[in-house]
Amino acid sequence: MSGAMRSTVTLHMVASLDGFIARKDNSISWMDSPGDVYEKGVTADGAEVLQSIDCYVLGSRTYEHALQLGWPYGDTPTVVVTSRQLPSTRKSVEFYSGDLKRLVGEVLAPRYANVWLVGGAMLGQSFLRLGLVDEIRLMIAPVLLGDGLHLFGDSGVEQKWLLENVIGYKDGYVELAYRRG
């Protein structure tokens, strides 16, 4: 969407029950669906939500991992935050280096209404510390990982968030949506 005056920034990630978003070896089998286990749950259908996303924002490590796994962001505009000169791989990808408040206020706001920040931990924590996240959407996977990359880390900052929605899925995943308190 073009011509937006400000963006809504949604932090979206999949986390284990114990709060990790990646294993140390980067393997992702922990996210595999265990099949239908929760009778009262709904079946996931993210098509409408995905269509409403105007732009993805990624840290450079998430970008590199996404390229290895097979690009999941289609042709939706994607901004990769990095201080390095990374090779351009797709027309929909642009790179950004510098101040994150400027990224949101000057680069994204005039162009995109609905921005999804999809990782990783380092970039997500930077956005949260700076108060640049409007909504948190967590998909909680039904697994304890024991160790790995912690979603929130030690930010040293207390923030109140208001529960907006809870969805339980048949496969045992739970989606929690919060908006800034």
Ligand SMILES: NC(=O)c1ccc[n+]([C@@H]2O[C@H](COP(=O)([O-])OP(=O)(O)OC[C@H]3O[C@@H](n4cnc5c(N)ncnc54)[C@H](OP(=O)(O)O)[C@@H]3O)[C@@H](O)[C@H]2O)c1
């Ligand atoms: N479970 C999930 O939903 C989920 C989602 C996304 C990612 N992941 C996983 O998380 C891992 C990657 O996360 P990560 O925390 O290690 O890295 P990340 O946040 O994806 O990327 C970190 C990099 O982004 C850039 N960056 C971050 N904050 C910045 C800032 N404030 N200013 C400028 N540049 C900044 C830097 O790039 P340069 O070093 O290039 O300057 C930094 O090294 C991968 O294993 C990925 O698969 C999981």
